Ligand SMILES: Nc1ncnc2c1ncn2[C@@H]1O[C@H](COP(=O)(O)OP(=O)(O)OP(=O)(O)O)[C@@H](O)[C@H]1O
C-alpha cells in the first residue's frame with residue numbers, strides 16, 4: 001500500500017540529511033507506528049508521502065503508483081491526513097470541515113450529512129451542539145477530534161497521522177485509540193501514525209519503526225522490539241514504559257520513589 005524506497009531529504013543542499021536512505025513498506029490494513037525523538041524526521045517523512053515535501057532522493061509508491069507521477073491534488077484526496085500545524089479551516093463549521101473531501105469527490109449532500117453525523121458520534125463529539133460551530137468555538141482536544149474525523153471522512157485506504165491524540169486527556173485518548181484500531185480493521189486501512197508516546201506505540205502498532213536522526217534504527221512488531229532488540233538505543237527506548245510502570249507500582253505500594 002505504501003512503499004518508501006531509499007528516501008532521503010536535505011533542506012540545505014546536502015549539508016545535513018533530515019531523512020537518510022529510508023526504506024519502509026506498509027501492508028494493506030497495517031498500522032505502522034513511527035517513533036522517534038523530536039527532530040528525528042518523522043513529520044518530514046509523512047509530508048513526503050503526500051507530497052507536501054518532495055524527497056531529495058528515492059521513490060514512494062502509494063497503492064502501486066509512483067507518487068512523483070501522480071497529480072498532487074488527486075494524491076491528497078486519496079490519502080487521509082492529520083498533520084501537526086495543519087489545522088481546521090477557521091471560517092468553516094465543524095460539518096463543513098469534515099465534509100471537505102467528500103464534497104470534492106462529489107458525494108451527494110444526504111450521504112455527506114449522514115457521514116458527518118456518523119463520524120462525530122464515533123469521535124465522541126456532541127452532534128447537536130457542535131455541528132455548526134466554528135473551530136475557535138471548540139476546545140483544543142475537540143478540534144483534534146474533528147481533524148481525525150475529517151481525515152476519515154471519505155474512507156481513504158491510506159491514513160497519515162502525526163500525533164493525532166496529542167492534546168487529549170487519557171480517557172478520551174484511550175477510547176479514540178480503541179476506535180481507530182476498530183476502524184482500521186473494519187475498513188482495512190493502511191495507517192502510519194507518528195507518536196512520542198511509547199505506550200500508544202505498543203498498544204496500537206502492528207509494527208513500530210524507530211527513527212533516530214533521520215535513520216531507521218529498528219523495525220518490528222512490539223513483541224519483537226521488546227524481546228529481541230540488540231541496539232542499545234532501541235533497548236533503552238523500549239524499556240521506558242516498564243521503568244515507568246515500576247515507578248508507579250512503587251508509589252502504589254507507598255514507597256516514595258518520585259522524590
Ligand atoms: N522546511 C524545512 N527547512 C529546513 N529544515 C527543516 C524543514 N522542515 C524540517 N526541518 C528540519 O528537519 C528535521 C526533522 O524535522 P521533522 O519535523 O521531520 O521532525 P520530527 O521528527 O517530526 O520532530 P517532532 O517530534 O518535534 O515533531 C528538524 O531538524 C527540522 O528542523
Ligand SMILES: [Mg+2]
Pocket residue numbers: 042043044084162
Ligand atoms: Mg513532527
